[in-house]
Amino acid sequence: MKKKPEIEINASTEEKIKEAARVVFTRKGYAGTRTRDIAEESGFNLALINYYFRSKEKLFDIIMVEHLQLFIHSVMGIVNETDTTLQRKIELLVGHYIDMLVRNPNIPLFVLNEINADPKKLVEKIGVQGLDRKELVISKQWAAFAKANKVTVNPIHIMMNVVALIIFPFVGSPVIRNRTGISMDQFNALMEERKKLIPVWVNAMMLSK
């Protein structure tokens, strides 16, 4: 029976493989990734990745779940605060996501891609539900704000816009950098600016007639 391996035996190798898988999957997608790519990236033998994780798909699922958790993590906390204003929440969310995306710029395209490849799978497999939107504090705050300011636009538009303004630059990064000729550093500086700009823009959008 197991002696030392109480929970995780020498996490090093397993963790290295996962990290390599994360890199390759995120860059090339599921179909574009060969298990041999992961082996090479990790520096270990091909058989190792099947020894630790039973199959390419199992490994992929693990990576995907971790990515999605990164997306959802800590957000529920923010949106359900009772004594934070709607505007402040938007500031917090924008800042939180842009920070995360600067660190992991390839995640959005990867996630969107795989969701598109098989919409059901991720909805079923990874129950991302649990957000009964109408019950969220932020939803009520929006309703109150909309009423007070006579906002008539469908809130779905505003939601889409906030997400679009945050995420799209990262998805389109190669095109943007190619068309504008800016460097990666300059791009990141722009993203930093957006942490302050997006909330202002969103506010202007909500109040525009």
Next chain:
Amino acid sequence: MKKKPEIEINASTEEKIKEAARVVFTRKGYAGTRTRDIAEESGFNLALINYYFRSKEKLFDIIMVEHLQLFIHSVMGIVNETDTTLQRKIELLVGHYIDMLVRNPNIPLFVLNEINADPKKLVEKIGVQGLDRKELVISKQWAAFAKANKVTVNPIHIMMNVVALIIFPFVGSPVIRNRTGISMDQFNALMEERKKLIPVWVNAMMLSK
């Protein structure tokens, strides 16, 4: 020697294969598509697709070029008009692209994906340059507008925002529909609304302090 085939012999088959390839490639990406998928989708034998187009990659390149042309097509005309206002140009561009995307909702993710997979390839292979931005009429219009209204924000932000507001909903469509529970028809209705809303929002953004 060739008799009737002056230019294109029975375009039907070749065109059907291309159409099938367009469907499958756009939905599954390059790596995710097997030549057999295209054969099946087209209703023809596998060898046919290699008979008409020399290889999977050649066929893919053709599809990709057509998609990119669809993107660039007619836009140069709009942005270089001399007697159309900046605001009106934005309205025209937004309308043009949303119409196109409602008809071809899968193109953006497909294109972004493949650009990400190999940024150089598309830049080299398909010379999308030719837009010396500073020389465009719309650029000068922007400069004038910015000066007149004391706009200080980097124009790259505004460009990114316009593109983001147009394209992102289509890229995120599965997620959006899943989270909000709206149907495809309702989604398209929202997109229709955005043709009028986005120009207003963009204006509000440009003038927001």
Next chain:
DNA sequence: AAGTTATTTAATCAAATGATTAAAATGTTG
């Protein structure tokens, strides 16, 4: 150190896949 378990590797399999070939079917022309 001996024995046991965990880790890693090289070699190999079977299925999937891009591509080719040779021949059959279809159409076209004189």
Next chain:
DNA sequence: CAACATTTTAATCATTTGATTAAATAACTT
């Protein structure tokens, strides 16, 4: 219809690729 060109197919190859196996190596326990 005969001769020829074009279009389509079935069969087959050669690689690639996900996965397994059996053996070697390293680590740990007593």
